[in-house]
Amino acid sequence: MLAAKDLDALKATLEAERERLAKEIAEYERDGRETLSDVSGENNYRDHMADQGSATFARELDKTLEENARESLARVEAALARIEAGEYGTCRRCGAEIPVERLRAVPEAELCVTCKAQEESL
Template sequence: MPVREGESKWTAAEVREVRAELEGDIAHLRDELEHAQSDLVDLMRDSGDGAGDDQADAGAKTYEREQEISLANNAREMLEQTEHALARLDDGTYGTCESCGNPIGKLRLQAAPRATLCMPCKTKEERR
């Protein structure tokens, strides 16, 4: 895997550690997503019998449902990013910036294993 100038090469143990972290994250995120979807199904089922609810009750149910939708969407997005990182590790492109093709940086990847952009490209993206 590529490294930035001045960084040491990836050791087999470091690569195994990154892989294990990504695989652990995938398992955790799948559980989280399953739980969020189950909670959402329960909320949707319960929201149908709102006869007699006042506006505050209806609003609270809507807010809770939207929170669960947001949590499920966030977990789904994180899962996709993590699976993408693992696929990049498998196909040999992990550690290469998807925008400019330069090395992302070993320290950045150890801190944020899902990173697909080097810091200069990430900074540019965030400014847009």
């Protein structure tokens, strides 16, 4: 079992991470809208094409980063839900305890090192 103070510290880390990611995602959403309006406001054909190309690239890059942020947020929220459910710190696959050192390094981890290695080798 995790010590209460370890659990509290990990929970605080996860909550801070959730806040950071939510802000990051809100920023991407705002940037996405601004980029769209910039492109539609451009009339010169050649400039339009060039701008559209770079804007599309920037949007796609943002989209990838946004998707990564959303996936991270989902993992952080799942970890917080497991804390609430009292399941945090046990491996989702084999039920073994995840060492606190691993949780400190990866607070959203839901697999022990052994299961994680097995999953990655599949």
